[in-house]
Amino acid sequence: MVSNDEKDEPFVLEKDQCWVLADNLALKPKEARDSRLFGPVPMTDILGRVIYSLRTAVDHGLVENSGMAMKQDGPVLAVELDVEEMAKNIKP
Template sequence: MSFRYFRPLIGHPFKGVLFTAKFLAFAHLCLEYGYSTAPAAGPSMLPTFDILGDWVLVSKRHRYGRDVSVGDLVAYSIPINEDLGVKRVLGLPGDYVMIDTPESGSEAMIQVPQGHCWIVGDNLTASRDSRLFGPVPLALIRGKVIAKIKPFAEFKWIENPLKRPDHQ
């Protein structure tokens, strides 16, 4: 490595700007199609995530609900506002799910429509989820939560808790 590799850049501010733009675009590509992080705030996922300060690692390979299965945690765009949410998938297209909380007394069920999924929080009493805004289009799913990364001391991989009976 010698100075001649720097020479085209020094004295050409435009090239520096261009390089920065290309680098930022590449970083953005990695965050959009590879892995990214998201905050898991609020009481809706309480036993799994704390109310404040927890961050999760999101795999964007599962964007638009690709290879997502029942029991997975997903990061999704909340259909009725501008925010991002983290919830658990309870039903995929064709599944029958309960519309209301079991304690409510209602036992009405709904079949999740084509291209949608049913999403609920782990803390049913303090969660605004599909029980409020109905089935969520798979197109709004940003990715699957694969690990809790913050606080660092509590790092853990997140696995689907549902297991086949014959795997025990």
């Protein structure tokens, strides 16, 4: 893990483990419910992937995954994505 905090101890993940970090900048590291709290996640516990990210009504877009994943996700996004409906649930 790369960190600019000297208190962070370096570590290496085992094979088939993933390190998950919250991307909510409003949260302090101690408030985030991510791998800093619960440690590495086994890949077998990951059930899907993010295909679209919506932070605000103007800050949103596709999440770039592998080429194969993007091909598979295209039809889902074309039929099911409703940005206006998603934006209704954004908390200010």
